[in-house]
Amino acid sequence: MKQRDNKADRFWDWIARRYDRQVHRDENYTQAVERIAKYLDPGDTVLDYACGPGVVALKIAADVTEVHAIDTSERMIEIGKQRARESEVANVHFAQKTIFDDSLRRESYDVVLAFNILHLLEDARPAVQRASELLKPGGLMISSTPCVAEAGVLLRMLLSLVSRVLPLSHLWKFSTADVEDLILHEGLEILESEAPERTLPIFRVVARKR
Ligand SMILES: C[S@@+](CC[C@H](N)C(=O)[O-])C[C@H]1O[C@@H](n2cnc3c(N)ncnc32)[C@H](O)[C@@H]1O
Secondary structure (H helix, E strand, O other): OOOOOOHHHHHHHHHHHHHHHHHHOOHHHHHHHHHHHOOOOOOOEEEEEOOOOOHHHHHHHHHOOEEEEEEOOHHHHHHHHHHHHHOOOOOEEEEEOOOOOOOOOOOOEEEEEEEOOHHHOOOOHHHHHHHHHHEEEEEEEEEEEEOHHHOOHHHHHHHHHHHHHOOOOOHHHOOHHHHHHHHHHOOOEEEEEEOOOOOOOEEEEEEEOO
C-alpha cells in the first residue's frame, strides 16, 4: 500500500514496537477476547480492522477458519506477521490496507472486529458503513472503543492536549453515544453493549447486520 504516507501512519509506525510490548502485558486484551469467544464459530471468516500488531487476531485464530488482519501502518503489519510466524499461526493473513481497499469483498465476513480504532478516525461513519457492507447478512461487528468524553476530567484535559500534538484529533471528545449513533445509523442491531466503570471507559458493542 504505497499511496498513503500521512502523519497518522508515521505516528503508528513510530510507536508500533512500544505499543506491541504494552498490549502484550495488558490483561484487558485477554478479557476482551474471552468475552467475544462466544460469538465466534469455527467456520467464521473474520476481518480484524486496524489490527495493530495483531494481538486479537492471533488470539482468536484457533477459534475460526480465517482472519484477515488489516492496518495502515507498515510496522504494525510487520510485527503481526513476525508474531504469526513465531507462533506458527497460518490462518491469520496480515496486509497493509485500509478498510476501503477493493480487494475486500462485500458480504464476505462473518465477523468484523473494530478494536480501538473508531475514536481515532477523522470521520468514523464511512468506516462503519464499509464494515457493514463487508459483513454477510446476520454477520457481527464487534467493537471496543475508548470513550474519552466520559473519562475523568484530568485525563480528558491531558488527552485534549495530546491530541493537539499527535494526529489523534477526535480522540478526546468521543463518547458512548457517538459509538451507538454510528452503529445504529448503519441499521445494525445492538445485541450487547457495556462500558465498565474505569478511569477511561472502554465501550464494547456487539452489533448484528440484519
Ligand atoms: C490503538 S491501535 C489498535 C490496534 C488493535 N486493534 C488493538 O486493539 O490492539 C490503532 C491502530 O489503528 C491503525 N489505524 C489508524 N488509522 C487507520 C485507518 N484509517 N485504517 C486502518 N488502520 C488504521 C493504526 O495503524 C494502529 O495500528
